[in-house]
Amino acid sequence: MTDAPEIRQQLDRLSVKDANYAIAFVDLLLDAARAVRASDVHLQPTRDGLDVRWRLDGVLQQIGVFPRGDAADVVSRLKVLAQLLTYHSDRPQEGRIRDKPGDIEMRLSTFPTLHGERAVIRLFASQQRFQYLENLGFPPEIDATLRRLLRETSGALIISGPAGSGKTTTAYACLRELVRTAEGGKSVVSLEDPIEVAVDGVAQAQVNPPAGLNLATGLRSLLRQDPEAILVGEIRDREAAETVFQAALTGHVVVTTFHAGSAAVAISRLSDMGIEPYLLRSGTLAILNQRLVRRLCPCARPITDPDQLLGLPETGARQAVGCDTCRRTGYVGRLVLAELLVTDQSELGRAILSRRESSHLEQLAIRNGMVPVWQRALDTVRAGLTSPSEVRRTFGFGPYSVRAAE
Structure with a gap:
């Protein structure tokens, strides 16, 4: 070791x-x-x-x-x-x-x-690890919905989360799913900044700003290459976002990434960037928001000091200890926590068109069956799979952190 x-x-x-x-x-x-x-x-x-x-x-x-x-x-x-x-x-x-x-x-x-x-x-992870959606550890309902959405003929799937949350890994898994299900019968391309992993069956391109090839101009040129599915690198500005949604509304499935604290916040941030509500409503298939938390090693022990709960539920909570197996860290590997906001619900769609606040959008999504990422975090602590301190390290104590009272 x-x-x-x-x-x-x-x-x-x-x-x-x-x-x-x-x-x-x-x-x-x-x-x-x-x-x-x-x-x-x-x-x-x-x-x-x-x-x-x-x-x-x-x-x-x-x-x-x-x-x-x-x-x-x-x-x-x-x-x-x-x-x-x-x-x-x-x-x-x-x-x-x-x-x-x-x-x-x-x-x-x-x-x-x-x-x-x-x-x-x-x-980057080897070609064998985390290659497909089934390797990532998403809940069965999210895994099934993602596969269904990737078989659509148009629309944007936006993968959101903070830096280091596994967005790129998920994006590549979606890309491989597109190639696998197409069985050679679909034109799949990508425009990345930079290309991180080579994927068979995909025409991958990299932005080159000194040559005038940025995300927006490159995507507009790619649309003339007769693609059916496109992986687009991270949305960073209004021009790139508008081009992504225009592609999504003209018969292309687009997978892209975006920095946001939650799925609902991603919608609000895109709206704040100047993306018209009708583009968000009609061009978005779903927004996946995810975080990664470390998995407790079997050497973990039950928490007996209430102060170590950090405001999180007590039932089943465990704390990291450390042993030779986990290199004295108390953790082995990581778990993905995710929420999936699907925009095909009429009530949610009307709220997007009305530019409602992210908190209102989130409540509508929860009412329609979305399990929020913070609830996944609480469930993981209750199950003894990760620790309260790890959840707080990942989510913090800010406005989009875990809500212990709920």
């Missing part, structure tokens, strides 16, 4: 006098990151040295601080693997790392800082 202290010891044993130190350092670090299924590796130059961390199950953990004099060589080695310009250290660069076919894909991003180039490596 590989954990942060163990990998630090292995990295410390490398000789900085070795001409191949940077190569060995990077190879060992990336192999360990793959083994523990880290989602990101951070290399931050500081006054004291190279601060190396990785993100496991959504939480950033420090591996160690290594000699500063070798930081530039380590980052340069990563840039070589990603085919970036090693002699440019004063500007941001991005590239892809993939050592061999079938290996985990990685994306390298570098950025100049006060003490040198900062590097972040994003590791």
Whole structure:
């Protein structure tokens, strides 16, 4: 088993006098990151040295601080693997790392800082993990509804949530579902920023702003390529949003992502961006909102101190402890919590056209059968699958956090 202290010891044993130190350092670090299924590796130059961390199950953990004099060589080695310009250290660069076919894909991003180039490596799940909707752990009713919606002939499926909530993973699973159900009989394309995972059967394209290819202009050009289903990268502005909904209303199924705290808030935010209510009402198939919480290890214990409940229900709640199996974190893997707001209900549609507040939209959706994501969180705590502290870490205490009183 590989954990942060163990990998630090292995990295410390490398000789900085070795001409191949940077190569060995990077190879060992990336192999360990793959083994523990880290989602990101951070290399931050500081006054004291190279601060190396990785993100496991959504939480950033420090591996160690290594000699500063070798930081530039380590980052340069990563840039070589990603085919970036090693002699440019004063500007941001991005590239892809993939050592061999079938290996985990990685994306390298570098950025100049006060003490040198900062590097972040994003590791994407292998082709076998989380490939299809059935691998993601959605409740059966959400899984079935998503499959039904993806068989429609037009409309937008918007996947929303905060950063790190698994939106991209779900979007790619939807894309593969479109390809699988079409059995080669459907034209499927994507416009991404950037392309994160290659998907067979999809004509994937990447935005290139310096060449005048942004999300909106690229999507308008793609619509002349006779597509039937389109994956569009994250909606960030009004122009991109309008183009997405115009595509959804002209005989295309569009899957896209959007930052929002809840499904109802996503509708309100799009409206605030200037999207006309009729486009939202007629162009949206559904809005999926999701979060990821860490799953408690079997070593967890029942909570006996009421203060540790953090205002959440007491029945069945457990707290993280830590053991060798979970690398002393108290958690093993993650669970997806999701809500699905389907806009085909007449009452909800009228509320969207009337620009009603997100709280009103949410209550209408709940009345029509939507289980809100905060209720999923409470149910997960009651079932002893995650802890109150993990739910609070993920949802916070703000206006869109878990509502303990309900």
